[in-house]
Amino acid sequence: MAQGYTAKSNTLGNYRAVASVSNRFLDENLGIYALINAESYDRDADNLNAGYALAAGNAEVDPLTGYVPVEVSSVSFNRHIETRTRLGANLIMDYKIPNGSLKFVNMFSTSQRDYTDHNQNINYNDGRMNWTLSKGENEITQRVHSLKLDYDLSWLEIDLSASYTGARNTLDDSPVLTFNQTQAVEIAERENIIPEDLVARQATFRGTESVILRSGNLFSNFYEEDRFSYKADFKLPFNVGTNVTGYFKFGGQIVNQRTSTDQETPYLGFDGNANSADPGNNIANNLAVTIRDEFGLIPNDQGVITAATLTSNNDDLYDSFLGNRFGEVYFVSNPGILIDILNFVIGNPEFDASNEEVSSGSQGGWYDGPYQQLANDYEYREDKLATYAMTKFDIGKLMVIGGVRYEEVNSEYFAYNARDQRNAQNQIMFDTTSTADNSFLLPMMQTKFSPFDWMDIRYAYTQTLARPDYQQLSPKFTITQGNPGTIYTGNPDLVPAKSFNHDVSVSFYANKLGLLSVGAFQKTVENFVYTASYRADLAEEAGLDQLSNYQIVCNQYQRDRLGERYPSILSCQDDAFLVTPTGPSATIVRPVNNPNDGLVRGLEFDFQHNFWYMPKPFVNMVFGANYARIFSEIETPYYDVVIVINNDGPRPMPEPALFDSSYVSRLAGQPNHVLNTYLGYDNKGFSARVSVLYTSNVFNGSGGVFRENDSFNRDYLRLDFSARQRLPWFDGGAELFLNIQNLNDANTESSQRSIRGFTNVQNYGLTGNIGIRVRY
DSSP states (O other): EEEEEHHHTTTEEEEEEEHHHHEEEEETTTTEEEEEEEEEEOOOOOEEEEEEEEEOOOSSTTTTHHHHHHHHEEEEEEEEEEEEEEEEEEEEEEEEETTTTOOOOOOOEEEEEEEEEEEEEEEETTTTEEEEEEEEEEEEEEEEEEEEEEEEEOOOEEEEEEEEEEEEEEEEEEEEEEEEEEEEEEEOTTTTOOGGGGGGGGOOOGGGOOOOEEEEEEEEEEEEEEEEEEEEEEEEEEEEETEEEEEEEEEEEEEEEEEEEEEEEEEOOSSSSSSSSSTTTTTTHHHHHHHHHTTTTOBTTTSSSBSSOOOOOOOOGGSSSSSEEEEEOOOOOOOHHHHHHHHHHHOOOGGTTTTTTTTTTTSBBOOOOOHHHHTEEEEEEEEEEEEEEEEEEEEEEEEEEEEEEEEEEEEEEEEEEEHHHHHHSOOOEEEEEEEEEEEEEEEEEEEEEEEEETTTEEEEEEEEEEEEOOHHHHOOOEOOOSOOEEEOOOOOOOOEEEEEEEEEEEEOOTTTTTTTEEEEEEEEEESSSSEHHHEEEHHHHSSSGGGGGEEEEOOOOHHHHHHHTOOGGGGGOOOEEEEEEEEEEEEEEEEESSSSSSSEEEEEEEEEETTTTTTTTTTGEEEEEEEEEEEEEEEEEEEEEEEEESSSSOOOEEEEEEEEEEEEEEETOOSEEEEEEOOOEEEETTTEEEEEEEEEEEEEEEOOOOOGOEEEEOOOEEEEEEEEESSSSSSGEEEEEEEEEEEETEEEEEETTTOEEEEEEEEEOOOEEEEEOOOO
């Protein structure tokens, strides 16, 4: 049982309890192990995000910095308040049979996140401040059931297993409400000025009476994953004379997996005139007048609802945010009354934009049509077949393992493309399905040579895969509003990234020295996935992509397939666009496989030592350190627009064209240095450790043609402490323990390249646990 403390909320409300029991029955043939656990923790945090863009009208490189000037576009504060609870249970049963055993494993866990986010966005481009309240209860459940048979025929060992894994992630009716204030921030020149130096621009904030209630929506998401796996392994031991021993092993696995998401995002805008004397049939005005009277809200002179009566009276929410280095918290909304307002609107059919009796569908109200219900839904099915063969043999002091694995995956992806039209009564969904398959042959080899009892030399060669995530594989595309707009799309043709890995190490483990291991590694990664961005019309001319991939046209097939569900399709003309970008020069943002290989190489050192030769009390001290030096590099293409001269006509004409170039960087997610070290003390029943985690800056992502927008995690250093004391109870099976994380209150921080301005700061603060553990 453990009691915990969280510095961010300054509470002792955290707890963790674990209980387990095990025994054997039926003449020791049946074994049963059962465990239950429960815990609750605060996960409060203050998170900052900042956006940057090239300085308006200035694309010249600054000779002092070597970069094009940038300016801060926005700074966002997010005060995250969360209580996370977990419940879990394990039941494991095994039964001995002649020459083998049966094992039945069951695991269940559920966690619930009760969270509230108060977000404040300071927009330096248009002088606005924006506030968003998000609140929800997110529940995640997981189940694992597996049955395994081990059988030994002396000349053949057989392992057969079948398992099911299920996961559900549910977020029901999470309200999101937004506010803003115009002319809240001074707009002025800000080239190469970091966010901390822009705080004075916020002095024009005009108070909460000028904060306007703008919109509300209700976010729901249900994620479901089911995975069935069937596996068979066969092992043939062998001996060749007295010097060679080993085994040959082969087997296979079949995996069937289904993943789906059902997401809903209905919304409304509070843009009616609450001062209207006669709203008539105007659904937006009717809504504003009704909630004004129902909840005692105060509109301004223009009839827009203000935050005068919607402000939170919780003073803690206005506490210093990251030392107020980036500005203070100016407004926090009251969740209770806002949720009541939202529920009142949702439950009233007079405000339903889909209700033809009160609305044409495009005049405001509560929008909950097909676009809000289906646009982000998908279903992904994957069938995987894997087979392998391997052998292991020992010849004196040499051990060799070699083998090959064949893996084949077939998948199908179902999603929707949509025409929103901002009309709840005229939204049309166009389903789309893609299929893909790939196969790989993956060899591997591992060797270990032990020339002395205190020394090992190891080498391994492996090939591994990293598959794209579900969003990257999606066949759907989304076209933003505006001209020419942006097209965000997945790519079903993505193939897994494949890594060719070499690892070599030498280990020394003499008793007086402790353990010393020195290693080197190299990984060559092909088909690394990155996000490309390019203009649609120019990409078509260059043969890179086609605008028609993002257009849906009317024809008889569409009328037959969709006409019954969407009658408006029946009257569309052949070749008329049902879905198309606003303009052919729309920007396409699409994940693609990098044609260039990435390279990761490095050195790793591991040292564990006991100070046996020192006088007391130092003789009881222990030390350990693990350090990795990492080098990585990849060349990534990017696509820019340049002006070229067309000489084909009667006179030269300047025309835009796609310029294909590349940049060299570290691989995303790779640091240069990683260090984990600890200093400990062990004496009889007492043990303590002080540990240090250090990670040097991590490359997060590239700005493409504009290296000024590259992002890095800054260096991170964290101190932790742990201790335990054995107690003389339950025959020595009891102990008291203490764990403290983040003693130095370290933040996770990232920054932009050219002026080193913050792009993200995450502050979770110190956490600690104290408890007692009993074994008997």
